[in-house]
Amino acid sequence: MKNRLNGERKALIAFLSLPLILIILFGLIPIICLIYYSFTEWNGISQTKEIVYFDNYIKILTSEKYLEVFKNCFYYLISGLLQIVIGFILALILYSKTKFKGFFKGVFLFPVLISGVAISMIFRVFFAPNGTLDGVLTLIGLEENIRYWLGDPKIVNWTLSFISLWRYTGMSFILYFCAMQSIPIEQFKVLEIEGGGVIQKIFHVIIPNIKTSIKINFIMLFIGVVSVFDIPMIMTDGSNGTSTFLLKTMKVAFEDKEFGMASAMAVILSLILISIMIIRKIVVKGDKNEK
Numbered sequence: 001m002k003n004r005l006n007g008e009r010k011a012l013i014a015f016l017s018l019p020l021i022l023i024i025l026f027g028l029i030p031i032i033c034l035i036y037y038s039f040t041e042w043n044g045i046s047q048t049k050e051i052v053y054f055d056n057y058i059k060i061l062t063s064e065k066y067l068e069v070f071k072n073c074f075y076y077l078i079s080g081l082l083q084i085v086i087g088f089i090l091a092l093i094l095y096s097k098t099k100f101k102g103f104f105k106g107v108f109l110f111p112v113l114i115s116g117v118a119i120s121m122i123f124r125v126f127f128a129p130n131g132t133l134d135g136v137l138t139l140i141g142l143e144e145n146i147r148y149w150l151g152d153p154k155i156v157n158w159t160l161s162f163i164s165l166w167r168y169t170g171m172s173f174i175l176y177f178c179a180m181q182s183i184p185i186e187q188f189k190v191l192e193i194e195g196g197g198v199i200q201k202i203f204h205v206i207i208p209n210i211k212t213s214i215k216i217n218f219i220m221l222f223i224g225v226v227s228v229f230d231i232p233m234i235m236t237d238g239s240n241g242t243s244t245f246l247l248k249t250m251k252v253a254f255e256d257k258e259f260g261m262a263s264a265m266a267v268i269l270s271l272i273l274i275s276i277m278i279i280r281k282i283v284v285k286g287d288k289n290e291k
Helices: 002-037 055-062 064-095 101-113 116-126 132-139 156-181 185-193 198-209 211-226 230-235 245-254 259-290
Strands: none
Touching: 002 259, 055 064, 055 259, 064 101, 064 156, 064 198, 064 211, 064 245, 101 156, 116 132, 116 156, 116 230, 156 198, 156 211, 156 230, 185 198, 198 211, 211 259, 245 259
């Protein structure tokens, strides 16, 4: 019996040792190195690394060069809020007795299924000078409203945030729609007996039953705002003031050769995402306790 238990224990250790080694090599050690590099001034090539302590962090949080990317998050925040509202309205419309529900669900979800590269290439043609949008505006007699959509610093961030809105609205829609499907029909019947109308159904039945989906949408919004990358990268390469925090981190590392600064930016981004995930866990736990 003892020999059998010892054999099972050895087999268990053998099976767990390889994943544990991989986690240490490709998970724990890189994280430790990243934190260490964030306190240094290093170009990624030199054998020597100068310790600068918290200088990188102070520079990121005080220099206009780095604070600008935080300001750009505002455009995507507005886009995300519109996405949440529009997704909710579309879910309400399809939740009611609407014909061709399957067709419209496919239309709303289609942008979510397309890769960021494909979407960026489509909209590069759409917003190009003398492109599709300019042609439509000219056709309907609004050529005076034509702008350099991807080149004018005053509107380019709004252009990119519109693309983000088009791409992710379907995600908010499907979260709301699926949550609405689980609402007990009896609640609507009770409200109808009490004389409740459409507005009362929305505020007293639908919204209370999909609170978790609403909270998840907001959490996903904040994660998306700080991690925007592919659309500005492909559309403008971060030029004309369109750089985001993640894109700026990559450029600081591989173009400016400031790996210490880039590591500090990566640590800050990680802390932001970890904070959001902790809030998400608290929110979900609170919802379970309420139930």
